[in-house]
Amino acid sequence: MTKGAEGADSYGVPKRLLQNPDTGFGAPSGHAPGLRMTGSVRFGDALLLENVTLDLVPGGWTCLLGPSGTGKSTLLRLIAGLDTGSRFDGSINSSDGNALEGRVAYMAQDDLLLPWLDLRGNVALGARLRGQRPDTGRIDALIGSLGLAAHAEKRPSRLSGGQRQRAALARTLMENKDFVLLDEPFSALDARTRADMQDLAARHLAGRTVLLVTHDPMEAARLGHRLCLITSGRLQDLPTPGGPPPPRPVDDPETLAYGARLLARLRSAS
Amino acid sequence: MIARFSSGLLVALVLLGFWQALVTVAGLPPFILPGPLRVATALADNAALIAWHASVTFTEVLAGLALGSVLGAATALHMAVSPLARRFLRPVLVLTQALPVFALAPILTLWLGYGIGSKILMAVLIIYFPVASAFFDGLRGTPRGWLDLAHSMQGTRRQVLWRIRVPAALPSLASGLRLAAVYAPIGAIIGEWVGASQGLGYLMLLANGRAKIDLMFAALAVLALLTLLLHRAVGAGCDRLTARLS
Structure with missing residues (x-):
């Protein structure tokens, strides 16, 4: 990703989120700030990601895809301040200028x-x-x-x-919290439950800045305000899905077509 | 449970029958190997004497078990939270295991006398390592995901220890305690052999010296029974504890 954070608005945070962000349980008023992570990740001497920039949509969902072992979860864990065994040279900043500490919630594949x-x-x-x-x-x-x-x-x-x-x-x-980091939280669920959880999470996390790491192209197509793909040490933006705003219906033709194209791209990426 | 109990009883009966047959067929004299009937008679004839000595040994074992478990668990907790404690206590822990307790018994008796103090300390020494190392392993092996979650929630070290690491390590502590229940009587008996004026170990030595082999076997049988009961009780307690946690 080479665009700056100021370009984030061109991804179009859906008006619906801005107008009605509150779910009644203390969601941030208005919407949460964005987040920019920029730098390089090394494992020992090996360079895993070189000079990448990850911008999270303020108050929306950013989905991070890519083959296993490319560093998706590593980026998420670095933002969460968790141990990754890697070295990160760079910066992670909230767009409101305040420190990130204590403003991040984390949810993993294991319910924990x-x-x-x-x-x-x-x-x-x-x-x-x-x-x-x-x-x-x-x-x-x-x-x-x-x-x-x-x-x-x-x-x-x-x-x-x-x-x-x-x-x-x-x-x-x-x-x-303003920032919610989801590390494949729905991947162990059956198809129906997964779709239900996606809807539920989208509704309840509306207005927060969410990073979703996922293997599932259809999940990203349904939920993402912005989609990013990591391949061979590089992070690139994918076109934003058309169709209705997230959570897009599971049977929306445009979303389905997008998911299929994304799957094809993922298969050729590895 | 009942099936397990009755099959255990069956095995015991078969072994007793085999024992009696061996004595009868081989014509072994009672001062070499008394038959189970003779041992049972000795047990009945000396019931009060054996019961009194057994109560002394049982007291030593219980006190040793309680003290050793508390010390072992406290050691594990300290090692889990403090690198400094880890550096100093680990060698102590290994040392209690490297030194044969048999070799320490005469010294402990010299220092603490013939009373129950030296026997309790023997039991403590013998169970300290299994309890501490089992619990410590459990405390170190907290699933990473839970620690990540706690970290993301900005949990304090103290709260994370008591609310996540300790409960998660209790099954490990339980397996250490189960071992301790079997080891503790060994420590007490060794202590009594080296120097005592009471207890089942003392009674066994005394009976052996006077060629009252049937009394020795009777004391041994009571000791085995006590150990089994203790193991059962500790095991049941641990099962209840771990069941509450899962």
Whole structure:
């Protein structure tokens, strides 16, 4: 990606998001700032990514695709401040100029629910880990809004895969952060549940700046306000899908065609 | 559970039958190998005596188990949170395992006397390593994803330790405690052999010296029973603990 952050608006954050960003659970008013990551990533002496720039759409979804081992998750983990075993020379900045620390929520493919806590306890985990008293009213409201009210007292082992991932989403929303980093969060789900989760996540994360790392071209076609592809150490922008704003319907012809073209491109990329 | 218990009983009965047959067929004299019936008689005749000595040994074992588990778990916790503790405590831990406890027993008896103190310390020494190393392994092996999540939530070190790392390591601690339940009696008995005036180990040596082999076997049987019961109880406690966590 060579365009500057100021070019981000040309990707067109959908008006719908700006007009009605609030889901009732403390989503940032207006929309969250953008984020720009620029630099090089090395593993030992090997250069994994050279001078790449990743711009996240302010208040929208940026989808990062590419073959395995190209560094998609590494970029996400670097933004999250997690250990990657790599060396990053460069900068990661929020477009509002404030530091990134404490403004990032993270959700992975594994739901990472603690098996010894019930659903409510898992959603409250962030506050507890910071030594704060959890806001029980907000926890229950979130659990209810994700259709999990009947399961609030259940341990993760008694929840289905889809319910577990919804619980993980509730825990992520509970953090109420400007930036949300999703590392293939839906890839272990069956097709129907995955589509449901995509809709749910798009609705609840509206207004936040989301980075989604995914293997699934159709998922990116449905959700992305901007799509980026990593191949052989380079990061490039893909054309923005046409059709309705995200989450685009699963049967929208334009989205389907886009997903198919993207799949073909991914197959030739490796 | 009942099936497991009854099959265990069956194995025990077969072994006892084999033992009695061996004694009868080979015509072994009772001062070499008394038959199970003779041992049972000795047990009944000396019930009060054996019970009193068993209570002493059991006290030593329980105290050693409690103290050793607490010390071992505390060591593991310190090693998990502090690199400094890791550097200093790891050699201590290995040392308690490198030194044969048998070799230490006379010195401990010299320092702590013939009372139960030296036996408790023996039990502590013998279980300290398995408890500490099992728990420490568990604390070090917290699944990375949970730590990543905790990091992204800006969890404090203390909260992450008590709310994630410790609960996640409890199954490992439980396997250490199960081992400890079997090892602790060994420590106590060695202590009693080296120098004591009470306890099952002392009784066994005394009976052996007076050629009362049937009494020695009776004491041995009670010791084995105590160890089995302890192992069962600790195992059941650990099972309940891990079941609550999963």
